[in-house]
Amino acid sequence: MGLTVVSGTGHTWRLTEQIGSGSEGFVYGVDDARPLVAKLVPDPPDPEAYRRRVARLVRQRREPRTVGLLSGTPVRLAWPLAAVHAADATGADRVDGYVMTDMRHAYQPFNHLLTPAARRTFLPRATWATALRAALALARLLADLHAEGYVVGDLKPDNLWVDDTGRVGMADVDSWQFTDGREVFQGRMRTPGYTAPERIGAPAGTLPDTASDDFALAVLAHQLLMAGLHPFAGHPADGGDYLSYDDNVLHGRCRLVDRTSVLLPRTAPPADLLPRRLAELFRTAFRNARRRPTAAEWARALAAELAPGRLKVCAVNAHHLHTVERPWCPWCDQAERDADSYPGPPREDI
Ligand SMILES: [Zn+2]
Structure with a gap:
């Protein structure tokens, strides 16, 4: 589709397919060796405030409080890694956003x-x-x-x-x-x-x-x-x-x-x-x-x-786990009503 985004330091990423949309923006795949995606927000209520918000978050990534939140694997937060914007050839219709970890990689x-x-x-x-x-x-x-x-x-x-x-x-x-x-x-x-x-x-x-x-x-x-x-x-x-x-x-x-x-x-x-x-x-x-x-x-x-x-395994179905406080299996109760929430994998997969 030819859409590219540019970071403040001039780094360019080519966007691939659109993979999500929400009330605020659109998420695209990014052509990069690392698992990254880009979120673009076409029409924030206050574009200048939105740019400042993303810039501050990108900067806070280096602060001790945030470094702690981002430790561990897989990373728990899709933190903004770099502010980016997309613009047409004339520079009009600038759309702001940021690049972040692609959570689909681990989750x-x-x-x-x-x-x-x-x-x-x-x-x-x-x-x-x-x-x-x-x-x-x-x-x-x-x-x-x-x-x-x-x-x-x-x-x-x-x-x-x-x-x-x-x-x-x-x-x-x-x-x-x-x-x-x-x-x-x-x-x-x-x-x-x-x-x-x-x-x-x-x-x-x-x-x-x-x-x-x-x-x-x-x-x-x-x-x-x-x-x-x-x-x-x-x-x-x-x-x-x-x-x-x-x-x-x-x-x-x-x-x-x-x-x-x-x-x-x-x-x-x-x-x-x-x-x-x-x-x-x-x-x-x-x-x-x-x-x-x-x-x-x-x-x-x-x-x-x-x-x-604290957990008990059901005698009937090994995928039925429940608290020891309940003398009998709640999922078997449910299964009797044809609505077992945890039936386990289909038989051929076991
Ligand atoms: Zn059961």
Whole structure:
């Protein structure tokens, strides 16, 4: 397609195929020996502010707080490596963006672990332990980001990556909220279903904070541990119409908080598959904004559930793992309703 981008130092990359698009921009493959992709944002609300935001992030990559976040393999963050822009021959219609690590090199889209059909196809060996490890990895990553002063702001599956061992990566760093010197770069984005109740319907200038990230973390952890089920899923039990996750959030319709508030299909994973301590953390997270557990609290609680002796393997299906607190297998209960969330690989692959 002939599209090229240029960095501030004059380095040129040829873009290959478009591999993704979101509300803010487009992601392209990059012709380079390293696994890189480029994100271009054609129409940011304030182009000058967006260029400054990317430039600051590129510079912060060398700062001790960020170097720590980027240590380890595979890298957990698709951090902006270089600011780039594309322009036509006359220099008009400049489009800004940046080059980053191609997360596809080490990870799969996070939704592969959440969606039953995708899980069967792409992560057939995933078990509840994989989900638990992914929730822990996500909680640790978020706790590390918060400790260094970063707020994700738009934490959601589309910005996340996962591998078959439950490691988690994050992209869209350019939408975060952070400070650089005395300048605050605000987070603007929010996504239905992952927005804390105090931000739903709030004026556009209402900024995210670590507590709103912690709400999204609780939603994602619930989805992971409940085989994809959103904590605010379900039809209102009072006979009203289902409008949206956000409507259920605002009205406190959540099976874990009040099991009489919603109607769910009988194929949904049983609510009592959660260990008591995690169930209590979810209830606090969804019921009480002031006592919402932090990412670090989640990390401690999730790590405890992965300790030796805390998981049990089902006698019927070796891919059925569950907490020792539950005397019998929740996935077998589900299988009896023709909805086994963890059937394991198809027979010929075993
Ligand atoms: Zn079982």
